[in-house]
Amino acid sequence: MARKLPATDVVIVGLGWTGALMAEELTAAGLNVVAIERGPWRDTSTDYPTTIDQDELRFGIRLDLFLRPAQETFTFRNNLNQSALPIRQFGSFLPGNGVGGAGVHWNGQTWRFAATDYKLRSYLTERYGAKFLPEDMTIEDWGVTYDELEPFFDRFEYISGVSGKAGNIKGEKDPAGNIFEDPRQRDYPLPPLDPSYAMTLFDAAAKGLGYHPFPRPGANASRAYTNPLGVTMGPCTYCGFCERFGCGNYSKGTPQTAVLPVLMRRANFEARTLCEVLHINKDAAGERATGVTYVDAHGEEFEQPADIVLVCAYGLHNVRLLLLSGIGEPYDPATGQGTVGRNYAYQSSSGARLFFEDKRFNPFIGSGVLGQSMDDFNGDNFDHAAHGFVGGAGISCASTHGRPIASSGTRAPGAGRWGMSWKSQVASTYQNTTGISGQGSVYSYRDCYLDLDPIYKDRFGRPLMRMTFDWHDNERKMTNFIAERCTEIAKAMNPKTVQTNRLSEHYSVVPYQSTHNTGGATMGDNPKTSVVNKYLQSWDLHNVFVVGASAFQHNAGYNPTGTVGALALWAADAIKNRYLKNPGPLVQA
Amino acid sequence: MGSSRAPRGIRRRDLLTSTAAAFFVFGAEAALGRTVKGGLPWAPDSVVPPTPVSAVGWYFFTALEGAAVEAICDRLIPPDDGNPGGKQAGCAVFIDRQLIGSYGAAERFYMRPPFATGTPQQGTQTQFSPAEQYRRGLAALDRYCRDGLGGKGFAELPAAEQDKLLAAMEKGEAQFTGVNPREFFELLLQNAMEGFFADPLYGGNRDMAGWKLIGFPGARYDYRDYIGQHNKPFPLPPVALQGRPEWIGR
Ligand SMILES: Cc1cc2nc3c(=O)[nH]c(=O)nc-3n(C[C@H](O)[C@H](O)[C@H](O)COP(=O)(O)OP(=O)(O)OC[C@H]3O[C@@H](n4cnc5c(N)ncnc54)[C@H](O)[C@@H]3O)c2cc1C
Ligand code: SF4
Numbered sequence: 121m122a123r124k125l126p127a128t129d130v131v132i133v134g135l136g137w138t139g140a141l142m143a144e145e146l147t148a149a150g151l152n153v154v155a156i157e158r159g160p161w162r163d164t165s166t167d168y169p170t171t172i173d174q175d176e177l178r179f180g181i182r183l184d185l186f187l188r189p190a191q192e193t194f195t196f197r198n199n200l201n202q203s204a205l206p207i208r209q210f211g212s213f214l215p216g217n218g219v220g221g222a223g224v225h226w227n228g229q230t231w232r233f234a235a236t237d238y239k240l241r242s243y244l245t246e247r248y249g250a251k252f253l254p255e256d257m258t259i260e261d262w263g264v265t266y267d268e269l270e271p272f273f274d275r276f277e278y279i280s281g282v283s284g285k286a287g288n289i290k291g292e293k294d295p296a297g298n299i300f301e302d303p304r305q306r307d308y309p310l311p312p313l314d315p316s317y318a319m320t321l322f323d324a325a326a327k328g329l330g331y332h333p334f335p336r337p338g339a340n341a342s343r344a345y346t347n348p349l350g351v352t353m354g355p356c357t358y359c360g361f362c363e364r365f366g367c368g369n370y371s372k373g374t375p376q377t378a379v380l381p382v383l384m385r386r387a388n389f390e391a392r393t394l395c396e397v398l399h400i401n402k403d404a405a406g407e408r409a410t411g412v413t414y415v416d417a418h419g420e421e422f423e424q425p426a427d428i429v430l431v432c433a434y435g436l437h438n439v440r441l442l443l444l445s446g447i448g449e450p451y452d453p454a455t456g457q458g459t460v461g462r463n464y465a466y467q468s469s470s471g472a473r474l475f476f477e478d479k480r481f482n483p484f485i486g487s488g489v490l491g492q493s494m495d496d497f498n499g500d501n502f503d504h505a506a507h508g509f510v511g512g513a514g515i516s517c518a519s520t521h522g523r524p525i526a527s528s529g530t531r532a533p534g535a536g537r538w539g540m541s542w543k544s545q546v547a548s549t550y551q552n553t554t555g556i557s558g559q560g561s562v563y564s565y566r567d568c569y570l571d572l573d574p575i576y577k578d579r580f581g582r583p584l585m586r587m588t589f590d591w592h593d594n595e596r597k598m599t600n601f602i603a604e605r606c607t608e609i610a611k612a613m614n615p616k617t618v619q620t621n622r623l624s625e626h627y628s629v630v631p632y633q634s635t636h637n638t639g640g641a642t643m644g645d646n647p648k649t650s651v652v653n654k655y656l657q658s659w660d661l662h663n664v665f666v667v668g669a670s671a672f673q674h675n676a677g678y679n680p681t682g683t684v685g686a687l688a689l690w691a692a693d694a695i696k697n698r699y700l701k702n703p704g705p706l707v708q709a
Numbered sequence: 710m711g712s713s714r715a716p717r718g719i720r721r722r723d724l725l726t727s728t729a730a731a732f733f734v735f736g737a738e739a740a741l742g743r744t745v746k747g748g749l750p751w752a753p754d755s756v757v758p759p760t761p762v763s764a765v766g767w768y769f770f771t772a773l774e775g776a777a778v779e780a781i782c783d784r785l786i787p788p789d790d791g792n793p794g795g796k797q798a799g800c801a802v803f804i805d806r807q808l809i810g811s812y813g814a815a816e817r818f819y820m821r822p823p824f825a826t827g828t829p830q831q832g833t834q835t836q837f838s839p840a841e842q843y844r845r846g847l848a849a850l851d852r853y854c855r856d857g858l859g860g861k862g863f864a865e866l867p868a869a870e871q872d873k874l875l876a877a878m879e880k881g882e883a884q885f886t887g888v889n890p891r892e893f894f895e896l897l898l899q900n901a902m903e904g905f906f907a908d909p910l911y912g913g914n915r916d917m918a919g920w921k922l923i924g925f926p927g928a929r930y931d932y933r934d935y936i937g938q939h940n941k942p943f944p945l946p947p948v949a950l951q952g953r954p955e956w957i958g959r
Binding site: 161163165166167169170171172173174175176177178181182183188189190193196197198202203204205206207208209211314316317320355357358359360361368369380381384385387389390391392393394479480481482484485522524525527528529537538539540542543544546547550551575576577626627628629630 | 743744745746747748749750751752755756757758759784785786787789792812816817818819820821823825827828829830831832833834835872875879898901902903905906907908911919920922923924925926927928929930931932933935936937938939940941942943950
């Protein structure tokens with residue numbers, strides 16, 4: 121029997137990026153907030169100071185800071201005809217665990233999804249006609265608009281300390297920034313990071329081809345910075361131990377550096393660590409949630425009653441919690457009925473690798489954000505009519521790190537993987553290689569979804585979540601088109617050799633691609649095709665808000681967290697200014 | 710600052726780091742959940758540094774296994790003029806120490822049954838921990854050498870023959886009993902590279918040999934003076950988490 125605790129106004133499942141942002145907003149509004157986090161407490165001075173942080177084996181390879189599959193994993197299959205098997209070691213994506221969530225060890229690349237993304241189905245249908253879209257593509261409009269979200273994008277960028285250059289301030293374009301971006305109210309809080317050598321070569325080549333490159337925006341502070349909450353950050357030192365690592369310099373925008381120092385001082389906030397929420401509880405009528413049940417590290421169960429439940433457990437875990445709690449109707453790909461688990465999507469990667477002979481790229485000098493990007497082939501920034509596909513990719517030449525274990529597999533063309541054939545080229549390849557990569561959209565499809573696995577269980581004996589996913593022809597065509605563009609730019613940079621990297625034949629959970637899993641608890645204005653409304657409020661239980669990339673109806677060619685952060689702040693605003701005044705559905709179904 | 714249910718003195722209740730071999734063990738208390746309230750919690754001695762390994766002897770391997778792994782590492786990463794190979798760089802010591810820790814025991818992996826064969830896209834489905842894979846793989850390799858290659862162990866074969874056998878394992882052509890030679894080869898190659906390039910405190914990359922080879926400066930953390938020095942050699946020597954050998958009188 122779970123021990124029942126005193127009630128609180130708000131309980132938050134997970135204290136990562138979204139949990140920290142929403143806790144800050146709601147405690148500032150005077151609510152009592154309890155956050156329940158399944159992983160340990162984490163902070164800069166104790167968990168990744170610069171005396172131990174530069175340890176590739178511990179953090180980059182053995183994945184010290186990440187969720188361990190022994191605690192929770194997923195099962196995976198490429199299609200409905202296969203049997204799903206457990207992901208026994210994480211590879212393709214790496215969920216976070218512990219205070220700060222994946223925000224601790226993200227790169228910091230911070231983007232806004234395009235204005236067209238929030239109305240993707242109606243926009244593409246209007247421009248290209250309904251027949252242009254594959255029949256089994258299940259993209260939807262999101263029910264929210266870019267203009268509604270703009271102030272919240274701005275706030276997330278200022279809280280997390282984004283370095284970058286605006287390309288469109290209130291309609292005024294500046295070619296030093298991204299001229300394809302939608303209008304923003306003001307510039308980023310910090311100027312861009314200093315470019316690496318490889319980025320300058322890419323910039324010149326891309327401009328020569330008529331493209332519009334700009335410094336990639338993101339939350340690695342290019343200068344000392346004080347954010348709107350009054351928290352200070354130090355300048356990034358280009359240490360090259362960024363993604364997969366915590367930042368020892370207080371330079372990466374994370375819950376730890378940007379929010380927790382303020383949040384933790386609030387008397388109306390409390391965090392419980394090493395406590396895993398098992399399910400969300402419902403009242404007898406099935407109209408409201410009554411709180412959550414969690415288990416602590418002793419295996420003791422507690423019930424935390426609350427007036428509002430915020431599910432901030434990371435997109436994938438959000439969906440599993442809904443399925444385990446019986447909230448909403450699980451999606452069935454055979455009938456297309458149900459919504460929970462629908463429209464799971466990911467991202468596609470492709471690009472080119474360049475091998476020079478006489479360069480010194482010094483790849484170890486880098487940061488999670490550092491890169492030069494171009495948006496000429498992202499989203500609908502180019503006319504797709506002649507191409508026969510929809511979607512696109514952001515193209516970047518990045519200098520994120522030169523960590524040696526990870527780099528050891530990069531080989532000059534013709535070199536072996538081991539022996540003298542490997543060793544005789546490794547030093548030269550390390551200094552002479554750079555890459556251009558496309559981070560591509562993946563739209564949603566009828567047969568790509570999440571549900572509970574019929575066989576495999578977690579350590580409490582509860583079903584793991586099953587992922588059914590593969591690339592579709594639209595994405596194959598798009599990604600190959602992007603690989604060609606990357607190769608053209610690569611050739612214009614005049615290396616000795618260029619290798620083109622195309623999309624793998626099937627999606628695989630083995631090589632790391634990105635922790636950009638989306639969908640499954642999608643937002644929209646129709647309860648038949650979405651789990652939450654435009655305020656991320658559950659259609660089924662009005663005091664449950666499901667926050668994260670689970671709300672995305674499809675995935676775009678941008679990293680998700682700028683949009684995730686904006687949605688979290690937008691939902692917090694709706695709770696403060698609408699829901700509290702009149703608790704109930706904010707949108708009538 | 711209130712911090713109920715926190716065991717005194719142990720803030721990092723969350724188990725050993727993966728990379729520290731199990732030389733010290735936190736009590737069961739180490740995993741207590743707790744409430745954090747009223748400010749950022751802070752306690753002295755709460756950083757968990759990695760444990761440097763001793764370079765002497767085998768902890769996991771038998772002498773025969775150790776010799777075979779040293780020989781394998783030296784073919785995967787051969788010595789050449791001035792540059793140590795995998796053996797001299799300590800790759801086998803590194804692997805040995807990894808196998809007695811949480812990595813060797815597959816503590817972090819999902820190891821629940823049923824075990825089934827999947828597609829390559831579904832990733833490894835082995836029921837064996839890395840330590841078990843080495844024990845079984847090395848036994849199969851030894852049997853293969855002694856039965857088929859003139860009664861000698863792998864370490865005693867001439868280099869050219871060792872290379873041939875490793876290449877056959879890589880392609881899945883060597884017939885091992887009860888062990889998939891390709892999977893075992895991939896594990897060896899991955900762990901040898903880790904040993905060659907990980908921080909020296911884990912037993913490999915001795916004298917930062919791997920880092921010197923490629924010009925990686927190691928555990929440095931501030932490149933602000935160098936980000937603008939495009940296309941120029943980086944002037945500083947590498948440094949490890951414990952510093953440079955001469956700083957600590959070695
Ligand atoms: C290596 C890496 C690099 C990345 N780089 C970028 C990037 O450059 N740009 C970008 O936009 N995004 C990036 N991301 C993604 C980014 O980290 C996430 O989008 C972001 O952290 C999501 O915020 P969240 O609040 O939804 O989840 P998280 O920040 O992961 O927080 C979720 C929290 O919930 C906890 N939790 C889960 N289940 C439970 C439960 N049952 N009970 C209690 N607690 C629970 C988790 O432990 C976690 O702490 C990266 C991710 C990784 C791993
Ligand atoms: S690269 Fe910069 S932001 Fe990233 S961890 Fe290093 S100092 Fe921090």
